Amino acid sequence: xxxxxxxxxxxxxxxxxxxxxxxxxxxxxxxxxxxxxxxxxxxxxxxxxxxxxxxxxxxxxxxxxxxxxxxxxxxxxxxxxxxxxxxxxxxxxxxxxxxxxxxxxxxxxxxxxxxxxxxxxxxxxxxxxxxxxxxxxxxxxxxxxxxxxxxxxxxxxxxxxxxxxxxxxxxxxxxxxxxxxxxxxxxxxxxxxxxxxxxxxxxxxxxxxxxxxxxxxxxxxxxxxxxxxxxxxxxxxxxxxxxxxxxxxxxxxxxxxxxxxxxxxxxxxxxxxxxxxxxxxxxxxxxxxxxxxxxxxxxxxxxxxxxxxxxxxxxxxxxxxxxxxxxxxxxxxxxxxxxxxxxxxxxxxxxxxxxxxxxxxxx
Numbered sequence: 001x002x003x004x005x006x007x008x009x010x011x012x013x014x015x016x017x018x019x020x021x022x023x024x025x026x027x028x029x030x031x032x033x034x035x036x037x038x039x040x041x042x043x044x045x046x047x048x049x050x051x052x053x054x055x056x057x058x059x060x061x062x063x064x065x066x067x068x069x070x071x072x073x074x075x076x077x078x079x080x081x082x083x084x085x086x087x088x089x090x091x092x093x094x095x096x097x098x099x100x101x102x103x104x105x106x107x108x109x110x111x112x113x114x115x116x117x118x119x120x121x122x123x124x125x126x127x128x129x130x131x132x133x134x135x136x137x138x139x140x141x142x143x144x145x146x147x148x149x150x151x152x153x154x155x156x157x158x159x160x161x162x163x164x165x166x167x168x169x170x171x172x173x174x175x176x177x178x179x180x181x182x183x184x185x186x187x188x189x190x191x192x193x194x195x196x197x198x199x200x201x202x203x204x205x206x207x208x209x210x211x212x213x214x215x216x217x218x219x220x221x222x223x224x225x226x227x228x229x230x231x232x233x234x235x236x237x238x239x240x241x242x243x244x245x246x247x248x249x250x251x252x253x254x255x256x257x258x259x260x261x262x263x264x265x266x267x268x269x270x271x272x273x274x275x276x277x278x279x280x281x282x283x284x285x286x287x288x289x290x291x292x293x294x295x296x297x298x299x300x301x302x303x304x305x306x307x308x309x310x311x312x313x314x315x316x317x318x319x320x321x322x323x324x325x326x327x328x329x330x331x332x333x334x335x336x337x338x339x340x341x342x343x344x345x346x347x348x349x350x351x352x353x354x355x356x357x358x359x360x361x362x363x
Contacts, residue, residue, distance in 0.1 A: 003135075004060050006053075007068035007143075009045065015053055015071070018043035028059040057122075066135070067122045068143075086118055089125065092165050100164070101245065105220075113157035125161065130171050133158060137175075148178045185312035186303055187346050193313060196305070199298040205291045207256070207263040208274055208283075211237075212307050214253035216314035216332050218243065219285045219307035225273040232257065239333065248333045315340070320349045 004019045019025050029035050029044050032055050036045045046052045053071060093114055097107045118125055120136055140146045140154060155177050162172045188196075193213055200206040212222045221239050229238045235252045242248060269275055272282040288307060296305040303309070315328050329340040 003064045003066050005066045005068075006056060006060075006071065008048065008071055012045070013048050014045040015048050015056065016041075016043045016045050017056060025060075025063075032056060032059055065122055066139075067120060085124060089118065089161075089165065090115065093161060096160075096164050103245070109153055110157040110160055113154045114161050117154070117158055117161075126166055126168065128171070130175065133172060133175060148181055151178045152180075184346050185316075185342065186305070186309050187316045188301070188303065188305065188309060188313045190317060192299070192301055192303075193310070195299040196292070196295045196301065200291075200295050203259070203263045203266055204274065205295070207259050208288055209292060209295065209310070210253070210256040210259050212288075213310040213314055214256040215250045216311050216318075217250070217307075218311060219288050222288060222307065223274060223283045223285055226271060227269055227273050230257075230260065230273065242333050244333075244335065246333060248330070250331045250333075312343070312346075315343045316347055319343050319347045322349075 004017065004025060007016050007018075008014070009016050017029060032046065032052070034046050034052060038045060046056065057065070057067075090111065093111060094107070097110060102110070117136060120139070121128060121132065136158075137151065137154070140151060146154075155175060159172045159175065162168045197206060197210060200209060208222060211217065211225075212219070215237050217237075217239070221242055224240075225237070229240065230252065231238060232252070235254070235257070236249045237252050239248050239250060271280070274283045275281065276283045276287075285307075292305060292307055292310070296303075311332070315332060318328050318331075319325065325337065325340055325344070328343070329337050332340060334340045
């Protein structure tokens, strides 16, 4: 079946319709008021309005329509009317994600991708083939210019939909994933880390940042710490239900512990170590990132710094200090040693010993 693509020209502010030449489709377009043919771009355009879009959708009712996501909000009622089982599919996805123990964050991300995918076609996903799924992926890459990480997550979500909910694994069995980017982590010097800490006056904020760096914590792990997770007797921190639902222990710095004790004397937290603005809630990850952003700017750090940068710096500084890679893997909670090995590419322990030939000439 030939596809009809309905999108929007953001510069011209018009609805555009394109398809491979088909006399029947041409007749449908010409029957709609306001049509205009653009031979250079090979598409038809219409004034942008909900009324016109409704007429276009009505004219191509029953055809294989690919509707751009930018037009979904104005046609939500029409899409729901054409997809009476969409809510059932969404509920089935939610239940399956919960039964398989996916984290709340992953559940939210998968539902976003699946709902966007279904809305794009405005058709029952059971009627879509591998070609349609590939076309959707190309749309994300070429039109939406999504990142590789977004693309990869979209593939995972759609594979989940067809494998685990619709029981149609053949539709996605050969769906490729984007090649992973081999980016090296941003690492701060020890001096830069100290400058960041010194720029923070609020004791709570300082305790958060020091704990994050000194233990190599993810931002989600920092905010979810509870008072009882700090084991002062063994100088360890118990990280519970981290990435992959895994528990682990990591080190508790004596310097960080001193700041933490000072923070505790002032704030005296009861349950969450770093409580949020409302009762029984912890601080949000975005709040912690903002704290670090301000501290980095105040310290004059030119690099783009996030809490994960502190985690990268923790691992790299341990490696440079002679800590075995296997222990660093355990402290970070990496499933594979290959993930931890990336720090060998940014460590100065070995590369720093090599002299540039330019320096030879200066002797």
